[in-house]
Amino acid sequence: MKTIALALWMIGTAGASQAATDDPLTKPMAVERAKEWLKPLPPEKVFGTSYLVGFGGLSVALIDTGAGLVLIDGALPQAAPAILANVRALGFDPKDIKYILSTEPHYDHGGGLAALARDTGATVVASARGAEGLRAGAMAADDPQLAYGGTWPGVERLRVVTDGEVLKLGRIAITAQATPGHTMGSMSWSWSACEGAICKAVVFASSLNPVTADGYRYTSAAGAPFVAGFEASQRRMDALPCDILISAHPDNAGEGRYSDKPGACRAYADRARGLLAKRLAGEKAGTVK
Ligand SMILES: [Zn+2]
Numbered sequence: 001m002k003t004i005a006l007a008l009w010m011i012g013t014a015g016a017s018q019a020a021t022d023d024p025l026t027k028p029m030a031v032e033r034a035k036e037w038l039k040p041l042p043p044e045k046v047f048g049t050s051y052l053v054g055f056g057g058l059s060v061a062l063i064d065t066g067a068g069l070v071l072i073d074g075a076l077p078q079a080a081p082a083i084l085a086n087v088r089a090l091g092f093d094p095k096d097i098k099y100i101l102s103t104e105p106h107y108d109h110g111g112g113l114a115a116l117a118r119d120t121g122a123t124v125v126a127s128a129r130g131a132e133g134l135r136a137g138a139m140a141a142d143d144p145q146l147a148y149g150g151t152w153p154g155v156e157r158l159r160v161v162t163d164g165e166v167l168k169l170g171r172i173a174i175t176a177q178a179t180p181g182h183t184m185g186s187m188s189w190s191w192s193a194c195e196g197a198i199c200k201a202v203v204f205a206s207s208l209n210p211v212t213a214d215g216y217r218y219t220s221a222a223g224a225p226f227v228a229g230f231e232a233s234q235r236r237m238d239a240l241p242c243d244i245l246i247s248a249h250p251d252n253a254g255e256g257r258y259s260d261k262p263g264a265c266r267a268y269a270d271r272a273r274g275l276l277a278k279r280l281a282g283e284k285a286g287t288v289k
Pocket of ligand 1: 104106182207
């Protein structure tokens with residue numbers, strides 16, 4: 001079974017890279033960084049019917065609900081064919097993907113959503129602020145990274161969910177966990193993955209790191225809601241039931257593609273807390289660019 005999946009994966013990824021060339025929705029972005037972000041990996045089961053179908057530096061999750069599939073995040077535009085090849089390598093039909101959940105309106109997690117939605121017929125699901133950015137394919141006017149500029153393929157079919165809303169499909173119920181800060185539209189997603197009688201709480205966490213373009217200040221009036229957002233999101237991560245943490249960038253959760261260490265979400269929050277404290281101290285000391 002593993003051998004077949006790996007063979008299918010190798011055929012799938014080879015075919016996908018050829019087909020992508022003149023498709024406007026999979027046009028490559030950030031080619032240099034993509035070498036690390038899109039490091040190919042075979043699909044992998046996390047627990048129960050939850051899988052990873054993404055890359056070495058960007059997470060993409062797949063959940064088989066028994067009544068359709070759910071994908072979380074879409075990586076870069078050029079990543080879409082490889083994601084779908086990974087879905088197929090696990091024996092699933094991409095056309096069964098009903099929803100694609102988004103963690104944030106940035107090109108590295110949302111760039112591939114337009115192609116994935118087109119190729120699968122799925123509806124993209126995001127927070128109101130997330131949906132705004134994904135529809136436009138651009139960063140929001142208040143985004144701390146706005147000065148970097150850049151656009152990516154916009155998503156047409158979107159469903160907006162609010163904090164705490166539960167998305168039910170088949171045997172799976174996924175809860176939207178608002179985790180603002182990195183962007184004001186950032187959303188994490190939590191669900192229970194079961195194998196027989198054993199169930200584990202899984203969290204797919206949005207990025208919680210303070211990243212800005214040069215000149216931006218969290219200590220300014222414009223930055224204050226972001227700081228408050230980060231603090232609320234860190235508390236949210238502390239409190240969430242969390243047996244398995246998948247983070248949007250896997251290296252932010254430690255070694256490997258996900259963490260099943262006890263307290264993984266609290267450790268993720270602590271890391272974010274440390275980075276924010278360091279950043280705010282730097283702004284106060286005048287050592288931040
Ligand atoms: Zn981001």
